[in-house]
Amino acid sequence: MQRIGVFVCWCGSNIAGTVDVVKVAEALKNEPGVVHSANYQYMCSQAGQELIKQAIKEHNLTGIVVCSCSPRMHEQTFRKTAAAAGLNPYMVEIANIREQCSWIHKDMAEGTEKAIVLGRTAIAKVNLNAPLTPGESPVTKRALVIGGGIAGIQTALDIADAGFEVDIVEKKPTIGGKMAQIDKTFPTLDCAACILTPKMVDVAQHEKIKIYSYSEVVDVKGFVGNFDVTIKRKARYVKEDVCTGCGLCTEKCPMKKVPNDFNLGMDNKRAIYIPFAQAVPKVATIDADYCNMLKNGKCGVCAKVCTANAIDYTQKDEFVEEKYGAIVAATGFNPISMDKFDEYAYSQSKDVITSLEFERLMNAAGPTAGKLLRPSDGKHPHTLVFVQCVGSRCASCAEKGKEYCSKICCMYTAKHAMLTRDKYPDTDVYVFYIDVRTPGKQFDEFYRRAVEEYGVHYIKGMVGKVSPEGEKLIVQGSDLIANKQLKIEADLVVLAAAIEPDKSARPLATMLTASMDTNDFFTEAHPKLRPVESPTAGVFLSGACQGPKDFPETVSQAGAAASKVIGLLSKDKLTGNPCVAHSDEMMCNGCSSCEKVCPYGAITYADKEFRGPNRTTLIRRVAQVNEAICQGCGCCTVACPSGAMDLKGFASKQIMAEVDAICK
Amino acid sequence: MENKQNVCNEIIRRSGVNPRKCMKCGKCSGTCPAYDEMEYHPHQFVYMVETGDIEPLLKSKSIYRCLSCFACIDRCPRGVEPAKIVEAVRLEVVRQQGNNHLKPNDLPEMLDVDLPQQAIVSAFRKYTK
Numbered sequence: 001m002q003r004i005g006v007f008v009c010w011c012g013s014n015i016a017g018t019v020d021v022v023k024v025a026e027a028l029k030n031e032p033g034v035v036h037s038a039n040y041q042y043m044c045s046q047a048g049q050e051l052i053k054q055a056i057k058e059h060n061l062t063g064i065v066v067c068s069c070s071p072r073m074h075e076q077t078f079r080k081t082a083a084a085a086g087l088n089p090y091m092v093e094i095a096n097i098r099e100q101c102s103w104i105h106k107d108m109a110e111g112t113e114k115a116i117v118l119g120r121t122a123i124a125k126v127n128l129n130a131p132l133t134p135g136e137s138p139v140t141k142r143a144l145v146i147g148g149g150i151a152g153i154q155t156a157l158d159i160a161d162a163g164f165e166v167d168i169v170e171k172k173p174t175i176g177g178k179m180a181q182i183d184k185t186f187p188t189l190d191c192a193a194c195i196l197t198p199k200m201v202d203v204a205q206h207e208k209i210k211i212y213s214y215s216e217v218v219d220v221k222g223f224v225g226n227f228d229v230t231i232k233r234k235a236r237y238v239k240e241d242v243c244t245g246c247g248l249c250t251e252k253c254p255m256k257k258v259p260n261d262f263n264l265g266m267d268n269k270r271a272i273y274i275p276f277a278q279a280v281p282k283v284a285t286i287d288a289d290y291c292n293m294l295k296n297g298k299c300g301v302c303a304k305v306c307t308a309n310a311i312d313y314t315q316k317d318e319f320v321e322e323k324y325g326a327i328v329a330a331t332g333f334n335p336i337s338m339d340k341f342d343e344y345a346y347s348q349s350k351d352v353i354t355s356l357e358f359e360r361l362m363n364a365a366g367p368t369a370g371k372l373l374r375p376s377d378g379k380h381p382h383t384l385v386f387v388q389c390v391g392s393r394c395a396s397c398a399e400k401g402k403e404y405c406s407k408i409c410c411m412y413t414a415k416h417a418m419l420t421r422d423k424y425p426d427t428d429v430y431v432f433y434i435d436v437r438t439p440g441k442q443f444d445e446f447y448r449r450a451v452e453e454y455g456v457h458y459i460k461g462m463v464g465k466v467s468p469e470g471e472k473l474i475v476q477g478s479d480l481i482a483n484k485q486l487k488i489e490a491d492l493v494v495l496a497a498a499i500e501p502d503k504s505a506r507p508l509a510t511m512l513t514a515s516m517d518t519n520d521f522f523t524e525a526h527p528k529l530r531p532v533e534s535p536t537a538g539v540f541l542s543g544a545c546q547g548p549k550d551f552p553e554t555v556s557q558a559g560a561a562a563s564k565v566i567g568l569l570s571k572d573k574l575t576g577n578p579c580v581a582h583s584d585e586m587m588c589n590g591c592s593s594c595e596k597v598c599p600y601g602a603i604t605y606a607d608k609e610f611r612g613p614n615r616t617t618l619i620r621r622v623a624q625v626n627e628a629i630c631q632g633c634g635c636c637t638v639a640c641p642s643g644a645m646d647l648k649g650f651a652s653k654q655i656m657a658e659v660d661a662i663c664k
Numbered sequence: 665m666e667n668k669q670n671v672c673n674e675i676i677r678r679s680g681v682n683p684r685k686c687m688k689c690g691k692c693s694g695t696c697p698a699y700d701e702m703e704y705h706p707h708q709f710v711y712m713v714e715t716g717d718i719e720p721l722l723k724s725k726s727i728y729r730c731l732s733c734f735a736c737i738d739r740c741p742r743g744v745e746p747a748k749i750v751e752a753v754r755l756e757v758v759r760q761q762g763n764n765h766l767k768p769n770d771l772p773e774m775l776d777v778d779l780p781q782q783a784i785v786s787a788f789r790k791y792t793k
Contacts, residue, residue, distance in 0.1 A: 343695070343739055389741070393687065396743025434689040464695025464739060478694035480707065485699040 002127050005036040005061040006119060007052055009043035009068035011098055016041075018102040018111040024067060028119045033127045035059050044074050049081040056085040063091040063126040067119045069098040088131035090578060090649055095122040117662055124661035128654045132578035137628045139225040140325040141569050144169065146217055146508060147330035149177020150551060151543025151558045153199050155328050158562030160208035164569045167322060168203065169212045169231055171504065174279035176200055177332055181262065181356065183363040185551055186415040187446035193278065193365075200280040212320070213240075213281055216504070220327070220511040221601060223631055224538030225574045227324045235315040237286035237294065238272070243310035245282030249302035250274055258290045260367075263360045266375060267367035272302045276365060284310070326538050326565040327512060329522055330558070331505045333544040335497035336391050340400045344387065344495055345466040350376040351473055352466060352493045355386075355409065358416055372424060374492055377471070381491035384420055385475045386413050386431040387463045391498035393434065402498045402519060407548040409496035410437045414447045414456075416494065421454040430457045430488060432477050440550075459486070466493055505545055513599070514539045522546050532561040540564050579649035580630035581637065583623040586610075587644035590621035594636035594645050602629035603636060671756060672716045679752035683714035685742045692736035692746040702726040706736045706746040713749055727754040765791035 008025040010016035021039045029037040036059045040048050043066055055061060064087070066078050071094040079089035097115040105111035143159050145152045148170030156166045168175060180200075182192040203209050212231055219230035253270035260269040262276055271290040274282060284302075292299040293313055303311040335356050338346040346352045351374050353361070364370035374381050388409055394401025410433070417429045436458070438444040450456045463477035475488040501520045509516045514534040515523040522541045525533040532541050542561040543554040583594075585608065595603045605621050612618040623644070625636075636645045637652065646652055676683065692706035699705055704712065704726045712721055721727065730750040737745045758765075766787055 389689070393689075394741040395685070396740060401741065432694075434687060460690070462689040462691035462694050462741075464691055464693070464735070476694060478690035478692075478699075478705070478707070480688070480690040480693070483705070483708075485693060485696070485705075 002033045002062045002129075003035045003060055004031075004033040004123055004126055005052070005055045005059060005064045006031075006034055006038070006123065007043055007048075007055075007064065007066045007068075008037070008039040008097075008115075008119070009048070009066065010039065010041045011069060011102075012041065015068070015098050015102045015115075018105050018108060019097055019115045020108060020112040021115075023112055024097070024115045024119060027116045028065075028067075028123065031120055031123045033063075034123060036061065043068050044077055049077070052078070052081050053085040056082065056087050061087065063087075063093070063129055065093050065095055065119060065122040065126055067095040067097045067115060067122070070094075070096050070100075088133075090132040091126065091129050093122040093126045093129070095119045120664070121658045121661040124657040125654050128651065128657055129649070132648055134578040135576045135627050136573040137223075137225055137576050139569060139571055139574055140227070140323045141165065142167070142322075142324050143326045143328065143565050143569060144217075144227070144229055144322070144324040145328045145330055145542070147177070147332055147502075147543070147545070148172075148175030148203075148211065148213070149330060149332045149543060150179040150196060150199070151332065151545075151554045152177070152328070152330035153196075153203055154555050154558035155330060155540075155542045155562045155565070156209050157199065157202055157206065158559050159565050159569075160206050162562075162566045162570075163208070164566065165208050165210070167210045167212060167231075167324070169215050169217055171214070171216050172275070173214045173236060173273075173283070173285040174275045174281070175203060175211060175213065176276075176278075176280065178356075179551065180276060180278075181264075181359060181363075183359045183366075184415060184419065186411045187440075187442045189415070189419070197278040200278065204280045211281060213283075214285060215320075217508060217511065218319070222323075223600060223629065225325045225568070225571075226629075227327055227538065229322050229324055229327070231320045231322065233318040233320060235288070235317050236283070237288070237291070237311065237313055237315045238284045239310045239312055239315075240281060240283050242308050243283040243306075244308050245274060245279075245284070246307070247274055247284070248305050248307070249284055249311070252301050252305045254299065254301060255290050255292060258287055263367045264354075264357050266357060266360060286311075326540060326568050328540045328542050328561050328565060329505070329508060329512065329514065329534070329545050330542040330561075331502045331508060331545040333499040333548065334502055336402065336500050338390070338495060338497055341390060341495070343465045344390065344463065344493065345468055345473065346495065349466075349468045349473060349493075350374075351381075351468075351491065352495065354495050354497045355412055355416065356497075358494045362416070362419060372420065379491075380424070382426060383428045383488065383490045384417075384430070384492045384494065385463070385473075385488055385490040386417055386429070386494045386496065387477075388413055388431065388433045388496045389462070389498075390495040392496075394498070402500060404498075404519060404548070405437065406496075406498045407437070408499070408550050411440070411443055411446070411550065413494075413496050414438075414450045417456040418446075418450040418454045421450075421456060428457070429454075430459055430475075430490075432459050432461055432463050434460075434462060461486075466490075499544070499548055501545055512536060512539050532557055532564055538568065576628060577632050579632040579647060580627045581625045581632065581634070581645055581647050583625055584644045584646065585620075585622045587642050588620075588622040588640075589642050589644070590623070591641060592623075593639040593641060594623055597635040597639040598630075599633065599635065600629050600631055602626045602631075668718050669716050671718050671722075672713050675713055675718070675749065675752040675756055678755060679745070679748040681710075681745050681748050681752070683710045683744065683749065686710045686714070686744045687742055689741065691739050691741060692744075695735045695739050697733060697735065698729050698731050701729040706730075706750065709749050709753065710744055710746050713753070718753075721753050722757055726750075727757060730754070767792070 006028045025039040095118040142165040215233045218232045221228040255271035259265040360366040391401030392406040461478035461480045473490045514536045540561040542558045
């Protein structure tokens with residue numbers, strides 16, 4: 001028989017405001033096994049913990065129940081308290097009478113009644129608890145960063161500088177991501193490439209970093225400290241280690257009409273290409289959808305001109321398997337599609353563009369060599385209209401836009417407006433806004449400069465429609481302060497499109513068993529206190545895959561994610577979770593049901609000899625659990641038809657005892 | 665005052681629109697093809713119903729200027745549906761009980777040779793006290 005102590009916490013007024021804690025402690029005193037029951041204002045405080053330690057010693061307790069907040073908050077605290085008093089930490093159970101009770105009830109009587117039931121339930125479980133000892137697992141001292149944008153680059157550099165091996169997997173032929181496409185950064189107006197490309201070179205030259213470009217993660221197995229990852233290296237039809245990046249092939253390729261995705265389709269590239277001058281790795285890639293040689297075997301110009309013999313038309317996708325201790329998701333964002341916003345005439349007129357397209361138009365390496373020219377006729381635009389919140393803060397139309405604020409658009413629109421007025425003082429620039437949001441260092445000052453020094457016309461209101469008429473675009477919108485409807489004859493309209501997580505994030509989250517929100521942003525382990533960790537152990541988050549953010553925020557988060565990875569990789573062993581599955585070999589019938597449902601591959605089968613009746617021996621096939629791999633999810637215990645599988649710490653009989661206690 | 669609020673509540677109930685969802689972006693008024701014909705514009709309808717400032721709307725000709733083209737409903741990013749509010753205000757005027765909206769003396773001027781007898785009878789039934 002256990003000797004159980006019950007400790008009811010007030011949590012100040014958080015619990016005591018809605019639950020009669022004295023009554024709860026009193027009621028639980030008479031439960032089977034309970035020899036001591038107390039209540040205290042803050043059980044988690046030093047004094048509260050002392051109270052528990054003393055009671056364990058004084059009453060010779062073999063198990064304790066703490067009626068307090070969610071086990072996610074303080075289970076670890078009380079386990080350590082118990083351990084310090086010489087009690088096995090797995091003899092501690094938490095009854096959550098705060099989140100599941102006081103916070104959701106208003107009526108004291110009801111709250112108290114439920115708290116008693118929850119306490120009784122935990123007591124019923126402790127009565128069947130057994131001491132458990134966690135095992136240990138080794139840590140593979142290598143990290144994987146998925147995504148080679150500024151987030152992935154910074155995370156990889158920080159991890160590598162601490163002395164650990166890092167691999168970057170990037171699906172495009174080069175690292176650099178969105179930042180490589182952007183012209184200037186706000187609010188300092190630094191040239192984005194000038195600050196990004198040195199980091200790209202650092203990555204390329206770092207002896208601890210390996211880049212898998214034009215590659216994707218296709219499978220992830222294992223668990224924290226021991227991930228097995230399969231990486232697909234897509235065929236680029238160019239030998240990466242041989243190509244010198246001279247670019248001769250990209251000039252001679254006769255296939256000239258391939259939309260250039262780096263410039264968002266505003267100009268063309270060849271079928272063999274290097275995305276941009278500072279690409280890392282600087283290696284050519286053949287676009288198999290357009291290459292004549294690959295499509296019908298007629299051409300071969302690139303192979304002929306290549307002095308390094310790097311072209312290989314027979315290359316196939318390769319699969320590489322690697323082991324990692326930690327994985328960082330840095331999959332980034334994309335602007336949403338403008339196809340559904342017909343009112344802005346994006347699909348009708350070439351002169352209605354998105355802000356990212358505007359970046360390319362302003363960039364010296366862009367389709368117009370940095371001259372601001374209309375995509376339709378190459379003429380210099382005189383009147384520009386910027387429309388903010390296109391698809392952001394859009395609650396009614398889930399299929400069209402996004403409910404959240406995309407955060408970066410106010411600032412980059414101010415930047416675009418300012419740069420336009422700076423370079424081309426002959427222009428009129430209008431910005432339609434709902435709210436101008438500029439929280440950040442030097443941000444509001446920057447926006448005010450656009451208005452006050454550069455004379456950008458900010459109009460409080462939204463554009464209702466854009467209609468192409470001849471060479472002009474008629475922009476109809478409201479000016480709410482003047483209480484007028486405006487019609488502006490514009491030459492160029494720029495839409496600040498909402499941003500969304502990259503499409504690769506969802507399948508990746510499934511592989512990593514990492515959770516996501518309804519918008520497909522990765523969820524953090526705690527929104528305030530663990531912002532760079534996924535709830536899945538060993539998986540970390542960097543950059544815009546977790547939520548919209550600008551460069552400084554992305555770089556900060558990238559560094560924070562790296563420090564968490566370093567913290568993990570610097571350990572030699574990880575203490576496991578002792579609440580793992582266990583198979584009763586006498587009951588196991590070898591059906592393989594558990595093996596099929598195990599998401600971690602922790603179950604294997606072995607033929608074992610058993611004593612049969614009349615001194616015979618039987619060979620039977622039985623399940624065996626690898627405790628280092630098992631994560632204690634419990635799938636196998638549900639799947640097992642004979643009841644042989646059970647979970648330590650959450651045994652079926654314990655769960656049943658809890659249910660019985662609730663239903664009593 | 666209380667009556668004004670009751671009218672607003674009735675308009676909100678009848679239209680099924682929650683004016684609190686409005687984030688004051690003005691896209692409805694930016695999109696409205698009848699904007700110049702209106703004294704009060706779609707976004708003002710939403711705001712004035714929300715704040716209980718209903719009298720000016722009931723008296724204004726703006727309620728008859730809305731074309732019910734529903735462009736504002738289609739483009740509102742918050743799903744507020746301003747045209748439904750305009751319609752509900754219009755109904756509030758049209759449906760007012762006990763008012764003599766159609767006087768027999770006014771009728772000769774309005775007569776049209778193509779107007780069927782039934783329409784006149786029906787109009788009298790609806791709009792005359």
